[in-house]
Amino acid sequence: MVSAPLASVRSGAPAKERLRLWIRILRASRLIEAVLRERLKTRFDTTLPRFDVLSALDRAPEGMAMSDISRFLLVSNGNVTGIVERLVTDGLASRTKRDGDRRTSIIKLTPAGKEAFAAMAEAHERWVDELLGSLPEDEARALAGTLKTFESNWEGGV
């Protein structure tokens, strides 16, 4: 035995503290998600996963491969298959083959998809602003900064 576990050495009781933080992050995101989901349903008759995919596609006018979408949204490949399928059926997205690689589909928003997303995005932004309205501007910025650093560290570390 060379030393106590690192975690115990770092400081008082960090594990408990971080666990509490994690629970708070989880609850906050679930509270917000629940409201957004419900509003997307009642006002636009759509779902959060569909909105997420539209949102990803909207930032990529040149289109995205299926795997780009799943990587960006942090969901599995098979998951995206079904959602895109329904978006295509509904006329909001299109899929074409990429020249030179018949494995890859390129998914794009259709004009109808762009239009539908624009309306949703506008409402979505208002809702989020409302739901997070109790956070003072500076705290929001600080929080975002901390989480950004966290996410950056993720790629390298974990």
Add this chain to the structure above:
Amino acid sequence: MVSAPLASVRSGAPAKERLRLWIRILRASRLIEAVLRERLKTRFDTTLPRFDVLSALDRAPEGMAMSDISRFLLVSNGNVTGIVERLVTDGLASRTKRDGDRRTSIIKLTPAGKEAFAAMAEAHERWVDELLGSLPEDEARALAGTLKTFESNWEGGV
């Protein structure tokens, strides 16, 4: 027309700022959840929702009604039905009727359930500590405080 929209008056461009924050919260929680889910599966052959229910039950030695569980975990009633069903099948939870009200079931951990949860909780706490390890202690505390306030405001407002 009396005034510009409140959001625009409060300060520069708060909506965008809060939207960014929301996206970061969402991504952070998805990143962490993905790891926890994968580890619960490989090391304990269970799922995050099951773990969540066990965790809720563990804090309530006297047992919980189905609706207590769903309210606490922020999920729907019907959802809990299925998860508890499987926990009971696996011998980790028990359901009994409450005297005087035959609508209500009281769900409790069995001894096997307590034991299984204890092992998982210990690992879970270590994992979270590891995954959030890149956050300095003071930032973690600040973040938790902000989120706590946010959650408190929730009940009153929104």
Add this chain to the structure above:
DNA sequence: GTATGAAATTTTAAGGTTGAAATATATCCG
């Protein structure tokens, strides 16, 4: 060119999730 392995995607099975409808029980009030 042809085997071999890598890459992109879909399929499949199991389970999670919701909102709404259905069921069962309790309570309240005239």
Add this chain to the structure above:
DNA sequence: CGGATATATTTCAACCTTAAAATTTCATAC
């Protein structure tokens, strides 16, 4: 008492989600 209303829960259909297996296509090395 008996009907109306409220509460606790389950059922249902549709969709989301994952991990793993299967499929298709590509790239590389003989």
